[in-house]
Amino acid sequence: MVRQTSGRGPSMADVAREAGVSGQTVSRVANGKSNVDHATRERVLAAMRRVGYRPNSAARALRNGHFRNIGVIMSTAPAFGNSRTLNAIAAAVVAKGFSIVLMPVSQPSQGEVTGAFNRLNEEAVDGVIILIEQHQLDESDIELPNGLPVVVIDSSARYDYPVVDTDQAEGAASATQHLLDLGHQTVWHIAGPPESYSAERRLKSWRATLERAGRVVPPVMTGDWSAQSGYDHGLRLPDEVTAVFAANDQMALGLLRALHEKGRAVPGDVSVVGFDDMEEAAYFWPPLTTVRQSFETVGHDAVAALLAEIADERKGASAVTVPTSLIIRSSTAPPQNP
Template sequence: MTRRSPDARRRGPSMADVAREAGVSGQTVSRVANGKTNVDDATRERVLAAMRSVGYRPNSAARALRNGQFRSIGAIISALPTFGNSRTLSAVASAVAAEGLTIALMPVTQSTQSEVTGAFSWLSEQAVDGIIILIEQHQLDENEIELPKGLPVVVIGADARHEHPVVDTNQAEGAAFATNHLLDLGHRTVWHIAGPPLSYAAERRQRSWRATLERAGRETPPVLTGDWSANSGYCHGLRLAEDPSVTAVFAANDQMALGLMRALHEKGRTVPGDVSVVGFDDMEEAAHFWPPLTTVRQSFEAVGRNAVTALLAEIANNSQGTAVVEVPTELVVRSSTAAPAG
């Protein structure tokens, strides 16, 4: 059994203790602790066994100062608790963990210049190597919002006005899939329940829905604006159910589609017999709605993985990228859509 001196017990085991236990130099222990490759396998295993034996744990802060990296990523996130934000953040955290890194979160509520700058300052104090920004509101693209310099940055879901890599779902493609699916079934036009006006995703889905109808030479109904909640879909659904000319609705997310379908059922309009409904997200519960929901599947996992990959490339290259990565979508056809009656 290894015996440590009283001084070692007070201060905790050191590299010198490990070196004595393994019978190697302190420089060799340092190489192993810092992940260097110029140590043969047998010696590395002996040093690692000695670390376990004496209870030595490398000091990550000190190692960061030596290596110039903290192995930690910051994330500035919108405090708006939406399904998409939650899933994207979870995907980012999983991708960060898979790289053996840690993540520090900083939520913001209004996305103003002072809030964003304050978030950057706080994360800088937490010693992060780079920052991922996930802010849904359009304020990030307003002229007064300038991202502070000095750290690698990747933005999720924003416009490309800022000189940083941008990663997002191909929102326009997904909305076109949804709208064309309903037109191809034979519906004269498609109504739309949009997300909130300040949302990047909502604005892009609405713009693509409108452009798809215009390209097809179809009438564009007035937009109904929701707030991503099932309740907002339900309230708009009560109005739509009163109009017999409404036969197809594209809701900008699955939760609003759920509320819409409840309202239609309550008003005696069957889905899809009277009204076909398409959502967006393909949340896990969508396959268990009644009827199961036709929807646009987006890969939050791919968005998170691409964002982390882009940020790590900036960190490794010590350079600022400007690439725009759009993750493709997929239309998942279930039982909530059909050809119009008659």
């Protein structure tokens, strides 16, 4: 085994001697080149492990122009959609041979966002995906630093960067219209928190759908995405209500329990629609009619847009909207007394 010279780490030359190959072959393996046969690559990688060699990402970036690291600035506020989207981003990043550097922020203020960008610069990233749902991201005092390719997920597209989002309006409209088409006179709504882009878009689309149909728009019930808030609103739901669209599946779950405790059958007395199509939605009782959004597609499209920016150094706003689909299960039915 190669012994390291005192005062320095193992070099490519050390690896080459250990593996019995040329320095050029070691360089190709270290830089992820494809023109090395499998057996040789495995021999070089084994030699790297034995001598303790780690490829220098900064030096590699100087040679290749990229660090092959993607940064993600993400709100620490718990949200089912954000966690699913992050998983999709990570899978897409790894599939492209990049690594992911996560930078959480508790409050998306100018100081936190700027600090996150600065820390990501220290981590040597090629670009940044911003996954912050709250409205603070669009406040006038939030300015995103220049110098890095950026893609924003779930925002108002005010920024001069690509924006990727689910078609929230389409999903809410299909949920509301489904209940009207079943014969319900109107649809009540449990909205998400007001600081959420998604909640705001779903609420506006629910209201617009009722207004287009000439129906009464009930007062909005505002939740916080939790099953508890859906449950609390369900206990207070007036007895004359026959249809409810909850802005996410977790609030719909709490609503289902409250209706059960009140002795109101679903869908016999009240039809319920959710939003997200989380894996458990098909196993609620009754199985939940809901709007499916593809977090996988959002994550994949965000990574694709960022890599295109990195490769072509293109700037400028563009919007990618991912469609939704209504998944009809057993929690909705025509009203018993229309």
